[in-house]
Amino acid sequence: MSMKSFPSPFDLETPEGAQGWQELYPYNMVFQDSLKEAEDKKFWFCDSQHWPTVFKPFETIGGEFAVKCLGQYNTRHLLIPNSNGIEFRIHLGYLYMSPIPAPEEEFEARVPHFEERAAYYYQNWERLLEEWHKKVRTTIDEMAGLEFAKLPDMVPMEDITSGKAKDGSEVLLENFDRLIQLCYQNWQYHFEFLNLGYIAYLDFFGFCKEVFPNIPDQAIAMMVQGVDMELFRPDDELKTLATLAVELGLDGLFDDPSEVDGTLGRIAAAANGEKWLAAYRAAQDPWFNFTVGNGFYGHDKYWIEHQDIPLAYIADYIRRLLAGQDIMRPVEALAAERVRVAAEYRDLLSGEDRDTFDAKLELARTAYPYVENHNFYIEHWTMGVFWRKVRELSRMMHEEGFWEQPDDLLYLSRGEVREALFDLATGWGVGAAPIGPSYWPREIERRRGIVDALKSRRPEPALNTPPEFITEPFTSMLYGITTEQVQQWLSDDEDTSGGLRGMAASPGVVEGVARVVTSADELSEVQEGEILVAPITAPSWGPIFGKIRATVTDIGGMMSHAAIVCREYGLPAVTGTGSASTQIVTGQLLRVDGGTGVVTILES
Structure with a gap:
């Protein structure tokens, strides 16, 4: 029986109105006709888990940085014996991936390097993770301090008397370059521990499958669940604030959380209101640096900028508390189940197998929280600050007439933004009108139409012929792409x-x-x-x-x-x-x- 296939990317029709869409994205991120034979031999799956909607040109930065940095840790840092990184392409606006196995002839040579490097991290996990938090926070703080101010009418007199001999436009260009580099920097930090977190779990998973051939995947997952995770802190803070509002008798003041100033004003005027507001303000740094999306798009809404979102959640928690519901996560029950399941399987082992089970489970539990916690620090906090600065720059250039909508910068690539900045600086410096205001509004509308046309069609789940068996563990564990699931698709x-x-x-x-x-x-x-x-x-x-x-x-x-x-x-x-x-x-x-x-x- 011949293997069923998904369509080739080269055979898919372009939606009406999206002609020329390839020009919106970097050349290295779209399928090239000259490489058709090679590209059609690869199996590609759509990563709609992280990128569920069509990219605007500037938004490719998340896909580029994330996938490149994931790959570098497999291929160049850790030298994982059987796995390199992931090839990725944008097709009809969506991101597709194809995992790259390491060359078989390199497996043996990579093993000692991998063991040495992974062991160093696992043996120093807590210290290195503490340093990781400092590195990430330092990057975020520097990013938050960048400014994109309007250029002045004239150079200040002190720049003349000091012999500075620069006009300030270099700061605008340097800050844009630095913004991109800082974002890239934290994406490199993002993957410092992530692949090791997965590997520790997969190592435990593989051992359990070996000694307990019939163990369900869920039973293995239960043995590491119920741990304290920072990714749940934003939600836990809202629950705490809702509980405090009820305790202070403020629960009747949340009837219209969409009106932020009015709601906070009524609370401020109430008895005990200032006590609640102090707790509310304290929760915002850092826990309101949280998006309702996933951090990869410029349109994602963050709690810190859209406080009607957390206030609405608080209002709903208050309603449920008043109805007598328990709003807390069942952490104690999950922890008890974690202990029970682990003990049941451990009791089936003895001797060396039991010792190995204990060691691998301990390592998996140590590394597992990072698999989720990193999301808050990178996808939410880092990217929240990044997009805020991008919007700040976009608004400044909007005010200079470069485009019609405040956030239209997203329809330019990173390289085009820098060109537009130099266009602005040149026009300002020579006392003439920049070219951008006569060029970009029309071009952005053309691109907006293409993006909207691409959004009219859902992406294919995969492209080309899948392998007979999908054995790559990350693909299965993270994306749920197994041999059986692909055949169902x-x-x-x-x-x-x-x-x-x-x-x-x-x-x-x-x-x-x-x-x-x-x-x-x-x-x-x-x-x-x-x-x-x-x-x-x-x-x-x-x-x-x-x-x-x-x-x-x-x-x-x-x-x-x-x-x-x-x-x-x-x-x-x-x-x-x-x-x-x-x-x-x-x-x-x-x-x-x-x-x-x-x-x-x-x-x-």
Whole structure:
């Protein structure tokens, strides 16, 4: 039987109105006709887990930095014996990946280097991680201090008398360059520990599969769950603030959280109001540097800039507290289950196997929290400051007439932004009008039309012929892309009467009404007791996990954010279904079995 295939990228039609889309992106990130034969031999999957919507030109920075830095740690830092990095392309606006195995002839030579380097990190984990926090925070602080001010009418007199002999425009250019470099710097730090965190878990996972051939994947995951994670701190801070509001008798002042100034003003005027506001202000640094998206897009909304979002979550927690609900994560229950499951499997071993089990489990538990915690520091905090500075620069150039909308800089590439900055500095310096205001508005509208046209079509889940067996562990663990799931994606049968199948990501069986959510802007529509169905969830969706009964996603594996968050909230989850968000509609009655990975549509 011939292997079924996904379409070749070279055979996919361009949506009407998106002609010329390739010109929006760097040449090295789009498929080249001259390399068709080589590119068609590779299997590419769409990383809609991290990049679920179409890139504007400037937004490719997240994909470029993330995938490049991930690869460098496999290939150049750690020398993982069997794995290099990931090739990536943008096609029709979406990011596709193809993992690169290391050359077999290098496996043996890389092993001692990998063991030495990984061992150093694992043996010094806490000290190195403390240094990591300092490095990341220093980078964020420097980034936050960059300014993109309007150029003055004349050079200050003190620059004349001091012999400075520069006009200040060099600062504008230097600050833009520095902004890009600082972002790149923290993305390099991002992966310093991440791959090691996955490797520690995968090492424990592989050992368990070897000594317990029939152990469920979920049982292995349970043994590391329920640990203290900083990624949940923003949500925990909101719960604490809601509890404090009830205790101080302020719960009646949150009836219109969308009106931020009015809500905070009423609280300030109330008895005990200042006590609550002090706690609210204290929580903001750093925990409100949190986005409702995933940090990779310029349009992502951050709590610190859109305080109606956290205030709405606080108001909802207050409502639930007044209804007598427990709003806290079941941390103690998860920890007890973690201990119980580990003890049951440990008791089945003896001697050297038991010692090995203990050592690998301890290492996995030590390294596991970073797998999620890094998200707050990089995707949320770093990228929040980065996009804030990008918008600051964009607004300044908007005021100089370079484009019509304040955030239109996003439709330029990084190189084009620097060219536009020098255009601005040149016009200002010579006393003539810059060219940009007569060029960019029309060009940006053309590009806006192309991006909107690309958004009209959902991406193909994968491209080209998949391998007979998908064995690369990261692809399975993070993305849920297994041999079985790929074959389901290729199935021509769209009959869902037998249920959708995905990754059994978090245990439990529940029934409830579906709520299909395709973007963070729709989260306010989620009702109590519904089942969340989405292409993918973001870690920052935590505040709604106390309202829903289960989660179903199109993409994601056992170590995806959706799976980890659901396990930590004690919710059933089925991930990696491929098409749940398009085959299920809001209002349908579902049964979600997180133990078998089956989602059944019970009623339309």
